[in-house]
Amino acid sequence: MSLASLPMYDLPELRWATDRLWQGVAGRLRAAGFAETPAALDRRADPAETWSDPDLLLSQTCGYPLTHAFAGRLSLVGLPLYDALGCEPESDFGPTYCSAIVVRADDPATTLADLQGWRAAINDWQSQSGMSALRAAVxxxxxxESFFSQVLETGAHAHSAAAVAEGRADVAAIDCVTWALLGDVRPQAVERLRLLAWSTAAPALPFVTSRARxxxxxxxxxxxxxALADAVTDPAFSEAVAALRLRAVAPPERADYGRILEIEAEAEAQGYPVLR
Known part of the structure; x- marks a missing residue:
């Protein structure tokens, strides 16, 4: 039996929308001949487990694992375009997104240079938006030399935002789509934070399938x-797509994920290969 996951923007408050999105996509996949399409999404704690599975039918991943731990192990299916500040539909490397570098609302920092010696929160060491984008920025x-006094790994962008808001960290880079979604579903949490800067842009988080497929x-x-085209005539499906801020899916040939490696190489060339 095949499996599917959509872990990247699956906030607890939006699981109803992710599930509804999957129901629409699953119906189209079955109609296209994929009879083994699963009825429900796989929500294992570690999405890398599904990305590693040769029976993976559809998932979404970050560009960093796509070009590092999973290089050559996944095949591109499509590139999402989101309705969120920081996303752009066109560039030399396809649809893009960036990270919101945030601090607490009452902190005095006005530039990235003011962050020196502060505590950073990252969602994962294998994240473009949470780690590599912040590394490139500083x-x-x-x-x-070391720029931050501490780097705290939180496990999720929402956790990084909470760590800053609660004073356990001072700065974090939050995927701009997650930042927009948090503003939708947790406005009080976002109000405790302030956007300091935008990171450099990177290719949008790709939809993928197993290399075996x-x-x-x-x-x-x-x-x-x-499936996304169906949203025009299906109000329930349209509501879910809008809640996830998903506008469209571009074909994979528009992507150039080499940009992820370039961003990393630029930081390394400046003597800063590890966020610290």
Whole structure:
């Protein structure tokens, strides 16, 4: 039996929308001949377990694991376009997103340089938006030395935002789609934070399938695109897509995930290979 997961923006308050999105996509996949399409999403605590499974039918991942731990192990299906500040539909490397670098609302920092010696929160060491984007932002200021006094790994962007708001950390880089969604579902939490700067842009978080299904990737991508087109005539599905801020899915050939590696290389060239 195949499996599917959509872990990237699956906040607890939005699981109803993620499930409804999957129901629409699953129907299109079955209609396209994927009879083994699962009825429900796999929500294992570690999404890497599903990304590693050769029976993976559809998931969404970050560009950093796609180009590092899972390089050559997943096939691109499509590129999402989101209705969120910080997302752009066109660039030299496809649809993009960036990170909101945030501090507490009452903190005095006005520039990235003011963050030196502060405590940073990251969602994961294998995250483009939470780790690599922040590393790239402060690399020119670090001059090859430690920039932060502490780096706290929280496990999720929402946890990083909470760590800053609660004073356990001073700064975090939050995926701009997550930042927008938190503003929708947890406005009081976001009000305790302040946007200090935007990070450099990176290719949007890709929809993927197992490398074993590389020959079926276009059919899977078409089913995903067709499902989103259904939102025009299905009010319940449209409500879910709008709640997730998902506008469209672009074809994988528009992507250039080499940009993820370039961002990392630029920080390394400045003597700052590790966020510290």
């Amino acid at each position: 690399a020119p200021l670090a001059k090859g 590389a020959g079926e990737a276009k059919r899977i991508g078409s089913a995903l695109t067709d």
